[in-house]
Amino acid sequence: MxxxxxxxxxxxxxxxxxxxxxxxxxxxxxxxxxxxxxxxxxxxxxxxxxxxxxxxxxxxxxxxxxxxxxxxxxxxxxxxxxxxxxxxxxxxxxxxxxxxxxxxxxxxxxxxxxxxxxxxxxxxxxxxxxxxxxxxxxxxxxxxxxxxxxxxxxxxxxxxxxxxxxxxxxxxxxxxxxxxxxxxxxxxxxxxxxxxxxxxxxxxxHDMALAQAPVPRLHGEDLVIGFAGQLYATDAWESLIAALHRAGWRIGGRNIRLTAIGQHYPPDDLPADRLDYPGWLPQADTIRRLAEQCDVLYCPYSFEKPREDVARLSFPSKLTSYFAAGRPVLVHAPEFSSPARYAREHGAGHVCGSLDPDRVIASLHTIAADGALFERLARNGQTALRRDFTxxxxxxxxxxxxxx
The missing domain is CATH 3.40.50.2000 (Glycogen Phosphorylase B;)
Structure with missing residues (x-):
């Protein structure tokens, strides 16, 4: 009806x-x-x-x-x-x-x-x-x-x-x-x-008019990781930052940069020359910026045991914005979580189900180095957007x- x-x-x-x-x-x-x-x-x-x-x-x-x-x-x-x-x-x-x-x-x-x-x-x-x-x-x-x-x-x-x-x-x-x-x-x-x-x-x-056409490659010589919205999964974020520090902010010969869009400055000790923080942006501008300036979009979910219900039952609204941006998504979340389950079932994101910094680095390297995977993740994300998130x-x- x-x-x-x-x-x-x-x-x-x-x-x-x-x-x-x-x-x-x-x-x-x-x-x-x-x-x-x-x-x-x-x-x-x-x-x-x-x-x-x-x-x-x-x-x-x-x-x-x-x-x-x-x-x-x-x-x-x-x-x-x-x-x-x-x-x-x-x-x-x-x-x-x-x-x-x-x-x-x-x-x-x-x-x-x-x-x-x-x-x-x-x-x-x-x-x-x-x-x-x-x-x-x-x-x-x-x-x-x-x-x-x-x-x-x-x-x-x-x-x-x-x-x-x-x-x-x-x-x-x-x-x-x-x-x-x-x-x-x-x-x-x-x-x-x-x-x-x-x-x-x-x-x-999302209004499909906001969706950006997937670009099947990295934008430039750097690897730019994009994040947008509220940060609740501080344990996953800390794991990401620890991984980047361990890798010397380089993966596969590329310098790593972060773009974080939201109302709050991201936590942890981040090198100022590796972070772009424009603050809060309207949804259309957020999607456009992620599409035009970022290579891999980062979606963290908490691994903390007291938050198991949240990880299993909730769904991150940022994931649909990421799909609209047409860039591959790294879902950093427990395997049982709703975003990890969705990403795996639809091939709409690469899942890292561990807080081990080495595993995080390996996931980023896989997305950046495998051109076919990079293109497939971006394309599948937009297919998911058109099917489930219009x-x-x-x-x-x-x-x-x-x-x-």
Whole structure:
């Protein structure tokens, strides 16, 4: 079905459709797939974030409320209160501010005449709202998951009691879901088995007009490694930098250079004359720069045991940008991870499944020295882009979920 069957859909999210955050860009694109008069949004926004609204979505009926603190609170003033104190603080927030936000969301949804909810399960607050709100309104719930909840809870140092409650809320939302928009094929398979909920991979797509034609060779005498986006897999990155230092920043007689595009300067001790850091760039400019100035595009994923769920279930949005750039991709990730599995199944990237610096160097050398492999990886990446990561494919998958 290519049109939305519901009369009015409520987007429940902690990020609005916007132009300056990755999640907000994805939300904005999904909002564009829906008739504007049949969508409204209830956003629980971190007060430290300043979202720049997408101009073409300015007419979206939206109620934004301030998100309460989700990170673990282990100090009362300057006094340490430990995990027990943190759990008490979090419980007080849920009973007071959490209950108030639920009432506000219910009132807004009823005023809007909502007959279904699209909830993006990110963080404790929105995850805790989803099932109770759907129950109060008596409407179907559709969920979307970008990352396992464990990643968020670890990153925000949430206390054990609150973690248990958050996981229970996630399980309740998934069990109540009519369908789930999953972050990867791995996640869709696992959530179907775990919760019995129909799960469809909905992965950020690209306008094919942004795609660059693959060039089947290195650009010049240097080997330029490109990276774009947020860096979460610091263990993989440190392995790459250690490998480059060990190789003296040369592979196969070529000097190695790095181009890193993103909001944050890359970590570690990097020779200034080997790094090009333009900062954050719009998506179209990022893809063009990767295509025109880089030879191999680097996609790291964490090898850390506590992040096994993330590696297995999430999917890096940067990978689709890399495919659009038309350059071969080095996927530096555990063999069981979703990007490694996808790259191997479709021949769309060379996988290095080890943190051993010698293995990293060998992988880079293989891509740079084997002309046929270089060309095949770039070509297969664009084939994958056209098959799985276009805006049309994203739209079809998203509406497939909402029309379940």
């Amino acid at each position: 290519s049109v939305l069957k519901h009369k009015k859909l409520l987007l429940l999210s902690d990020i609005p459709p916007c132009t300056n955050y990755t999640g907000g860009l994805v939300v904005a694109q999904q909002c564009r797939f829906l008739p504007p008069e049949r969508l409204c949004a209830f956003v629980v926004l971190n007060p430290l974030l300043t979202a720049h609204p997408a101009p073409d979505l300015a007419g979206l009926e939206t109620l934004t409320v301030e998100k309460p603190r989700e990170a673990g609170t282990y100090l009362y003033g300057s006094l340490p209160i430990g995990t027990a104190g943190a759990a008490i603080v979090a419980a007080h927030m849920r009973r007071t501010r959490g209950a108030e936000i639920l009432r506000m969301a219910e009132r807004f949804a009823r005023e809007q005449g909502v007959d279904a909810i699209w909830a993006i399960l990110e963080g404790q607050v929105v995850t805790g709202l989803a099932a109770p709100l759907a129950q109060r309104l008596g409407v179907p719930l559709y969920t979307q998951v970008w990352d396992p909840l464990s990643w968020w809870l670890d990153a925000h140092k949430v206390d054990p009691v609150s973690r248990f409650i958050a996981h229970r809320s996630f399980d309740a939302a998934m069990s109540k879901s009519r369908a789930c928009a999953a972050a990867s094929w791995n996640m869709a398979e696992e959530y179907l088995a775990r919760y019995g909920v129909r799960s469809v991979p909905v992965i950020a797509g 805006l049309e494919r994203m739209r079809e998958s998203f509406l497939d979920v909402l029309n379940t």
